[in-house]
Amino acid sequence: MTAGPATPGSTDRVDLVAYTLRLGDDTLVFSQRLGEWIAASPQLEQDVAIGNIALDLLGQARALLSYAGAVEGRGRDEDVLAYFRDERDFTNVHLVEGASRGDFAITMARLLVFASYQHQLYGRLAGSSDETLAAIAAKAVKEVDYHRDHATQWVLRLGDGTQESHRRMQAALDAVWPDLDELFESDDLVRRLPGVAVDPADLEQPVRGYLRQVLDRATLTVPDVRPAVTGGRRGIHSEVMGFLLAEMQHLARSHPGAQW
Amino acid sequence: MVSNVSNVSNGASDVRAVVAAIPDPEIPVVSIEDLGILRDVTVDGAGHVEVTITPTYSGCPAMEAIQADVHTALAAEGYGDAAVRMVLSPAWSTDWITAAGRRRLEEYGVAPPAPRADDGAVPLTLSVRCPQCGSPETRELSRFGSTACKALWACNCCGEPFDYFKPL
DSSP, X not given: OOOOOOOOTTSOHHHHHHXXXXXXXXXXXXXXXXXXXXXXXXXXXXXXXXXXXXXHHHHHHHHHHHHHHHHHTSSOOHHHHHHSOOGGGOOOOHHHHOOOTTOHHXXXXXXXXXXXXXXXXXXXXXXXXXXXXXXXXXXXXXXXXXXXXXXXXXXXXXXTSOHHXXXXXXXXXXHHGGGTGGGGOOOHHHHTSTTTSOOGGGGHHHXXXXXXXXXXXXXXXXXXXXXXXXXXXXXXXXXXXXXXXXXXHHHHHHSTTOOO | OOOOGGGSOXXXXXXXXXXXXXXXXXXXXXXXXXXXXXXXXXXOTTOOEEEEEOOSSTTOTHHHHHHHHHHHHHHHTTOTTOEEXXXXXSOOOGGGSOHHHHHHHHHHTEEOOOOOOTTSOOOTTSOOOOTTTOOSOEEEEESSOSSTTEEEEXXXXXXXXXXXXXXX
8 A cells, every 4th residue: 555645744753653553553453353253243244244344444554554654764564563563562442452252242332432433533633734644534434434323223223122132232332331431541642743633532522422322222321330441552452452463463474574 | 537638748648548448346347437546647758657546445455456457458558667656535435436437337237326415424315226127115235235335235126136336
């Protein structure tokens, strides 16, 4: 993939790389997680749908990682960044790395939260003063609109379905919700990139508002849970992250330089 | 669509015609120009060709095939050193599909996309006409279909399933 011109202007190059990697790691890791459903979904249509959503996210990740590598200027391309960084170098949030344990409701809860977040994020990032980030976001926001709608339809169907589907959808939301707060954590990096980065704190109200509205319609309850320990943005991950990376990176590391 | 054919040396419009005729790898009845994927073709004074394309979806796996097809088609015309550039901005929209492209899609059995509203909202509740029998009595089976750009629909009248090119 061709990255845009590396012209960070007055912005600190290192900060721009770090911020772009955060965005890219979120999409890459969630794409990998969603890919686990291919050939394992409850319906064939869901294999196709989740596969397509994962593909959109992978495309976004490729653009973001390629751009991070180009701005960094140390010769790291999208493949090097995806396959040859270790766990502590990944700065995705915990929400996207979490395992579904084969529970479709967990994946739909997570997709609802993440797509709602991305929808707000990309909508604002499309106005970034960084032209490449703005272009990636303007394209991605239209894709994420479909992802969010897909998750919304499923949460409505399961929440307002049978007693059993309602119980399981609520349990899934309860399991995912502790990871919600991390999405909205602001820090110095974001504050050092005014006009370029989107402050995650600004997304909290609209995202929570959308989620509350969907859950209300689905006869579900907004979980009242304690936030989980965070740290993804600093490279501190949950136990499942190592296993995810092992699966994602093993082929490329076993055959360095392989082409297909 | 942007085209710089007016300000370049002779032969540029022929070069453009060669590139414009390249079929989409996934829906070969339409060309990359029909789909609005082809953004620009320029030929500089030294005869160097640069082709600009844009992806439909961020993860569209056809982009690499399209790049290769452009190189192959131009090499056959003697332009072995052509450059293919991919741009993301402005973001592709189904509104860029040409009238001819829409007609070819429908003849092929893919319902063409509904136009997008000015504010970017997608009128998803609008009825989609069956490309087989023309009936407006259709239903969505899945928002996601055989490729990123299509949804899976079925006709209540003739009973046939069909692809619908999603508005984006």
